[in-house]
Amino acid sequence: MDIAEKIISGDIRSVARLIRDIDDNVPGSREVLKDLYPSTGKAYVVGITGSPGVGKSTLVDQMVTHLRADGKTVGVLAVDPTSPFSGGAILGDRVRMQRHSMDEGVFIRSMATRGYFGGITQSTRSAIDVLDAMGKDCIIVETVGVGQDEIDIVQSADTTIIVLVPGMGDDVQALKAGILEIGNIFVINKADREGADRTVNDIRLMIEMDEKRYKDGWKPPILTAQAVFDKGIIEILDEIDKHRKHLESSAKIQSMRKYEKVRNDLSEMIKDKIIRDVFDEIINSGEFETTLQSIIKGETDPYTACDTIVSKKLKKGAA
């Protein structure tokens, strides 16, 4: 069996290695992704996002338990934008793995941010394809924060869940306006805290004011939960099912979503590849370092230097 066949047959070791190779940009991993692509498109992808401290990990952990009890296999990708600094992703993996580590029906992996544009978006998308091809029924992608990369990632999910906590303060107005459009389900976690009702009402009001945005007929429900006590989790899973049925109820929605997914995938991949191919060559040729020194010496400015390097590179061709 080649690697793609092993992955499709569910071999955990091959899956883990491929995801690591994708993350490390190992040559050859791309060829495996090409072979896997026809086997993708079957998993249901749930995106979960929210600020640090809202309890996303606990929520995901409980969701996994319930999904497993229903006999569904689950993949979890935890996207951690802070990890390049600290190796936090690896630590996170270990902590998370414990509870479900003996369960072959669960595959959990943290994705680290790479040091180039869109690296995390690209490697997470590819990892979703891998878990999809290995046959996971449901893939949960958890991201921290409101950065553009993280928004891009959760937006490519079938159902996107925004997790908030009561009493987020003054900035919540701005946050809510921003995330309103990407959330299919809102969850107020730690709902025993003061101000939960107000947060629910604030979000309800904003959704109602913006009804035109939900052209496709789905009005995001607002749920309360206490993930730590396993409260409200079944309701969240029920709403995910409802949203799934909503998406599948119309051929128009389905083809529109397919189009948007492929368009996003392709455009991110192209950008990623352009950067890697052209930028790496500029670095490796030594031209970057030479130019850097001229700017420091005051012989040129970065704007002019950049235009010169890029137009030279693109005229000559990168191949």
Add this chain to the structure above:
Amino acid sequence: MDIAEKIISGDIRSVARLIRDIDDNVPGSREVLKDLYPSTGKAYVVGITGSPGVGKSTLVDQMVTHLRADGKTVGVLAVDPTSPFSGGAILGDRVRMQRHSMDEGVFIRSMATRGYFGGITQSTRSAIDVLDAMGKDCIIVETVGVGQDEIDIVQSADTTIIVLVPGMGDDVQALKAGILEIGNIFVINKADREGADRTVNDIRLMIEMDEKRYKDGWKPPILTAQAVFDKGIIEILDEIDKHRKHLESSAKIQSMRKYEKVRNDLSEMIKDKIIRDVFDEIINSGEFETTLQSIIKGETDPYTACDTIVSKKLKKGAA
């Protein structure tokens, strides 16, 4: 006077227009940036980051008031990653402008995330150059969240401040590990809330465990504040001054920082330009849409299609 001269002479209208043009990627704005570059490098840049709800805007607002009382001119760039969805940046601008709107010594602008890789990083860096060239003594760059773009932006500041609030919950461990290395000063805002002492101690512990990371001899202070009551603001400004003196005390630190700043600027600019030039051409040529349709029909997969498009484009040259 040409535009660059007007900006250097402090003409607010020209500055506002150039920043808008940079944000909208208007041709010609780049040429002005080239002319301005020799006039940059004088302003002191302070980066402020933290999750939504920690009170960054209030903190910045109070800092501006104190800096103005000291006779310093100030520029503020508020980077809002959520704004493409909601126009939140514009709303934010209006709210912020009010208090300092009659003061010609303050220039405040929000930066919106653009729809391409690194767009926000690039346009914010350029806006910093513009405010620097116009003669602002201090430039405060405020970003929301922990996305890679936002981290890149604040990291390019001279002094980076991380704002936290007491009792952030379980995820704070991971967050702290990630932001520890980019923070020169930590501020626990809303310090009257329960758990402030514990948060201070947690951060202190982490800093002490990681002392090897502060090779340059600066140990980040941890301050408490209640921005809304103007408490702790002077202490923050004092620590910024101390950090500045620390950076200026050693020629080695100065040249290392200069090198890193130029290296970051140049590499982000090159990536940004490659994406714009090559990707825009792929879109405009219609090739993107044709390929998209083949993928949807199942004639090819996005990985293969991407490789084909990019290698064709780069071989031919984009010029």
